Structure formats: structure tokens, C-alpha cells
Amino acid sequence: MDLNRMLQQFWEYEEIFKPPPFTPSEMKVIEHFDSTTQRDATGRFIVKLPFDDSKPALGESLSSATKRLMSMERRFASNPEFHQEYVNFMREYLELNHMELVPADQLEKQTSEHYYLPHHAVIKADSSTTKLRVVFDGSCGTPTGVSLNDQLFRSYKVAFSVDIAKMYRQVLVSEDDRDFQRVVWRENTDLPIQHYRLSTVTYGTKTAPYLAIRAMRESAKDYTSTHPAAVERTVHDFYVDDLLSGANNEEEAACIKQETSDILSKSGFELRKWA
Numbered sequence: 001m002d003l004n005r006m007l008q009q010f011w012e013y014e015e016i017f018k019p020p021p022f023t024p025s026e027m028k029v030i031e032h033f034d035s036t037t038q039r040d041a042t043g044r045f046i047v048k049l050p051f052d053d054s055k056p057a058l059g060e061s062l063s064s065a066t067k068r069l070m071s072m073e074r075r076f077a078s079n080p081e082f083h084q085e086y087v088n089f090m091r092e093y094l095e096l097n098h099m100e101l102v103p104a105d106q107l108e109k110q111t112s113e114h115y116y117l118p119h120h121a122v123i124k125a126d127s128s129t130t131k132l133r134v135v136f137d138g139s140c141g142t143p144t145g146v147s148l149n150d151q152l153f154r155s156y157k158v159a160f161s162v163d164i165a166k167m168y169r170q171v172l173v174s175e176d177d178r179d180f181q182r183v184v185w186r187e188n189t190d191l192p193i194q195h196y197r198l199s200t201v202t203y204g205t206k207t208a209p210y211l212a213i214r215a216m217r218e219s220a221k222d223y224t225s226t227h228p229a230a231v232e233r234t235v236h237d238f239y240v241d242d243l244l245s246g247a248n249n250e251e252e253a254a255c256i257k258q259e260t261s262d263i264l265s266k267s268g269f270e271l272r273k274w275a
Contacts, residue, residue: 025052029153050153057112058151059142065116068137072120085132086121093134115148156246158253162260162274164216167241168208170268171201171215181205209240219267223259230259243271 022030029050036048076083093099117136125131138149164170173181181198201211220234229247233256237245243260247253261271 025153026155051151052153055151056144056146058115058146058148059144060111061114061116061140061142064140064142065118068118068120068140082121082132086134089121089132089134111142115142117148157248158250159244159246160253160257160275161245162243162257162271164241164264165270165272167216167269168203168212169200170270171212173199173201213238213240215267216264216269219269220263223263227259227263229256230263233260234264 032050033047038046040046072086076086090099115138117138118140119134119136122133122135123131124133138152139147141147141150178197178199181202183196183198184193185196186193201208201215216238217235220231224231229252233243233245237243245256247256257274264271
């Protein structure tokens with residue numbers, strides 16, 4: 001009986017992963033991409049937005065976008081440096097042809113045939129590249145009750161992200177192998193050099209990602225029958241220590257968050273920075 005169980009586990013582990021079947025809406029997006037996508041002379045892809053025809057039409061959006069711009073301009077007046085960084089960002093958009101001026105004869109369109117994206121700045125002082133980034137808001141509603149994002153297909157209505165604190169270091173290495181992870185260290189030169197060995201999976205070693213990810217997935221499999229949604233997210237939606245997934249509503253998202261935290265914490269994996 002033990003041998004049969006071991007063989008069954010072996011084949012389950014070695015079986016090629018088969019993704020779950022696509023939903024009708026997912027298939028519609030895939031077919032839309034396949035039938036409408038083109039490439040220009042330089043090889044760049046030209047895609048069409050996958051609109052959800054079942055949603056109400058867009059309403060007037062220019063007034064909201066204009067109000068947001070005027071709000072930003074009041075900030076510009078009190079902070080010239082912030083203003084200049086914003087200008088530089090938008091100027092680069094133009095110079096790279098990532099933005100183009102709308103011709104005068106194309107300005108007037110039905111409200112359902114265009115959408116103005118309000119924009120604002122996000123500042124990340126510790127960024128090594130762009131300190132200020134302009135963010136375009138596709139979720140701003142219109143008088144019909146829908147935004148551009150409401151009209152576009154997406155996997156989940158509510159998205160969430162999280163990462164695992166010190167993921168690799170939550171997995172212990174067998175005492176038999178710790179001597180292969182020795183380090184020498186002292187806090188200052190007045191002290192003698194000490195010899196240590198690392199007792200957990202260590203980044204910088206080739207097998208660290210596999211060992212940590214496999215341990216995390218195995219910790220979730222024990223709860224397949226009781227917390228299937230949380231297990232599915234853990235097995236399929238993590239990229240190393242980062243989870244990016246979602247749910248169809250806030251209640252479901254909160255439930256998956258709690259269940260995922262519970263099942264992974266039992267193996268020492270602490271989830272943090274939920275957003």
C-alpha cells in the first residue's frame with residue numbers, strides 16, 4: 001500500500017501541468033486578440049481593446065479629466081520642481097510618439113466613442129530610474145455609471161497582491177547539508193573571524209527558487225479539499241514570492257486573503273504588504 005501511494009505521488013508530481021479550461025469571456029478575449037492583432041513595418045504589435053459589449057455605453061468624460069488637470073495645475077503653482085518633472089514626463093510621451101495630438105477635425109465625437117483618462121502623479125523617491133510617474137485613470141466613472149475599465153474584459157473585478165516575507169529563509173536546510181552553506185563573519189576588525197553555516201534555503205544558490213517554491217506549493221496542497229480557491233491561487237498565481245491574483249467581489253477577495261494567509265502560515269510563510 002505504501003509503495004502504491006508513493007508511485008501515485010510520483011506521477012502526480014511529474015505530470016505536466018494542464019491549465020484549467022478558459023471561461024467563455026476569456027475565450028472571447030483570446031479570439032479577439034487572434035483576429036484583430038496586427039504588426040507594423042518595424043515589427044511592433046498593434047492591438048485592439050477587448051470591449052465587453054454587454055456593459056452600458058460610456059458617458060461624457062471630458063469634464064472629469066479637465067477638473068483633474070486643473071487640480072494638478074494648482075499643485076504645479078506651489079511646487080515648480082514637481083511641475084517641471086510632470087512636464088518632462090509628458091514631453092517624453094510626445095517625443096517617443098507614445099502620445100499624439102488629436103486633429104481638430106476629430107475632436108467632436110459621440111460620448112460613447114471616446115474616453116478621457118484623468119491623470120495624476122505618483123512619486124517614488126527611492127526609484128533608481130523615474131522618480132515621478134504619471135498615472136492614467138481608466139476607472140474614473142462617467143454619467144452612465146461606467147468607466148473605460150468597466151467596459152474592458154478582465155480576469156477579476158477585484159485584484160490583490162502580496163508577497164512572502166523572507167520566503168527562502170522560511171525553509172530549513174537539512175543539518176546534513178548545512179556545511180555546504182558556511183560563511184565567515186565578524187562585526188568589526190577588532191573581533192576574531194567566526195565560522196557560521198546558514199541553516200535555511202539561501203538565495204545565491206542555484207536551487208533556492210525551486211526548493212522554496214516547491215515547499216510553498218506543497219504546504220498548500222494539504223488544504224485542497226477545504227480551501228480550493230486559496231490553494232489554486234497559491235499554486236498558479238505566485239511568481240516566486242509575489243502573488244498577483246483576484247476575485248469577483250470584495251467579500252470573496254477577503255475570504256481568499258484570509259485562507260491563503262492561514263494555510264501558508266502553518267508552514268512558516270508570512271504574507272505581507274497586502275494591496
